[in-house]
Amino acid sequence: MSAWTGEVAMEQSDRAEPSGVVFEIQRWSGNDGPGIRTVVFIKGCPLRCAWCCNPESWSPAPQVAFFQERCQDCGQCRDACPQQVAGPGRDGGRGDAPGCTACGRCVEACPSGARVLMGRRMPAGEVLAAVERDRVFYRQSGGGVTFSGGEALAQPRFLEALVKGCQARGLSMALETCGHFSWDRCKEILAAMDVVFVDLKHLDPAVHRRVTGVDNRLILQNAVRVARAGLPLVIRVPLIPGINDDDASVEAIAAFVSRELGGALGVEVLPYHTLGKGKYAALGLDYRLADLLPPEPESVVRARRIFQDLGVTNLYYGSAPVPTAMAGEEEKDERGAL
Numbered sequence: 338m339s340a341w342t343g344e345v346a347m348e349q350s351d352r353a354e355p356s357g358v359v360f361e362i363q364r365w366s367g368n369d370g371p372g373i374r375t376v377v378f379i380k381g382c383p384l385r386c387a388w389c390c391n392p393e394s395w396s397p398a399p400q401v402a403f404f405q406e407r408c409q410d411c412g413q414c415r416d417a418c419p420q421q422v423a424g425p426g427r428d429g430g431r432g433d434a435p436g437c438t439a440c441g442r443c444v445e446a447c448p449s450g451a452r453v454l455m456g457r458r459m460p461a462g463e464v465l466a467a468v469e470r471d472r473v474f475y476r477q478s479g480g481g482v483t484f485s486g487g488e489a490l491a492q493p494r495f496l497e498a499l500v501k502g503c504q505a506r507g508l509s510m511a512l513e514t515c516g517h518f519s520w521d522r523c524k525e526i527l528a529a530m531d532v533v534f535v536d537l538k539h540l541d542p543a544v545h546r547r548v549t550g551v552d553n554r555l556i557l558q559n560a561v562r563v564a565r566a567g568l569p570l571v572i573r574v575p576l577i578p579g580i581n582d583d584d585a586s587v588e589a590i591a592a593f594v595s596r597e598l599g600g601a602l603g604v605e606v607l608p609y610h611t612l613g614k615g616k617y618a619a620l621g622l623d624y625r626l627a628d629l630l631p632p633e634p635e636s637v638v639r640a641r642r643i644f645q646d647l648g649v650t651n652l653y654y655g656s657a658p659v660p661t662a663m664a665g666e667e668e669k670d671e672r673g674a675l
């Protein structure tokens with residue numbers, strides 16, 4: 338069983354076909370690994386980062402978001418809801434409303450787009466058919482499929498089926514993880530990846546727990562395991578003003594990368610942004626960083642200098658330029674076949 342037991346409830350793996358809950362399949366991504374990519378966003382995450390731009394990824398279950406500012410008070414959702422929980426108003430049947438089964442009928446009935454279903458259970462075959470559409474572009478660009486989240490490893494049985502399917506189709510794969518997973522449960526999945534992105538947010542366990550909800554020790558351990566296993570590792574550091582953009586915090590992360598993760602392909606420094614803010618209220622969640630602004634450019638430059646001073650020179654603001662030799666289908670070997 339994984340370190341995060343939420344996986345048990347949300348996966349279904351009958352003999353015919355495994356399925357899992359996905360909240361988006363995004364085509365044409367240029368930021369989640371080399372080349373042109375399709376990103377599969379898997380629902381469920383063991384962390385609750387205060388700055389998260391995808392709070393709809395937290396719960397492993399499908400849920401309804403309610404954007405009150407779009408609501409016209411027509412009441413059609415109320416008429417459509419078999420559970421009698423949907424309706425106009427602030428608490429009009431969001432996914433956290435007791436009794437909501439996320440059937441989606443209110444979403445279909447709503448004429449103004451005020452109700453949005455976040456996540457859907459999908460058979461692995463349906464996901465594979467979706468990612469296969471752009472295989473010609475993957476081949477031309479050295480791209481492929483990226484598994485993300487939420488936490489991409491939150492539904493490992495489902496992910497195993499997707500990995501096997503991609504292997505059978507000769508598709509290159511990358512994985513984005515918060516690092517909070519069971520190594521024993523997930524190491525074979527990781528070994529099948531052409532790139533593994535691991536987030537590092539703070540080196541102090543107490544601060545990490547305060548801003549993400551979990552201790553960082555398992556995450557640091559897993560980052561080291563990925564590096565020592567010789568897997569192609571890219572570290573991502575979200576730069577959050579007032580949380581980890583001070584010199585001491587950046588130095589601690591840079592020193593860890595330099596000392597423990599010497600083989601990492603690169604480090605991506607990702608400045609905080611507020612793009613996901615509007616989704617919090619729609620999901621009935623508080624946004625803890627309501628007054629926080631993105632970091633000043635000088636702060637990002639200073640962080641970069643700290644990494645460089647500690648010997649980490651393969652730094653990027655966007656995607657790390659992973660060598661295409663690691664991603665092209667022609668170069669793909671049998672490493673990590675499940």
Ligand code: SF4
Pocket residue numbers: 401417418419420421422423430431436437438439440441442443444
């Ligand atoms: S998703 Fe279904 S159960 Fe939930 S509020 Fe909408 S109609 Fe009602």
Ligand code: SF4
Pocket residue numbers: 407408409410411412413414415424425429446447448449450451452
């Ligand atoms: S159907 Fe949509 S617009 Fe009408 S009351 Fe419900 S949420 Fe508001």
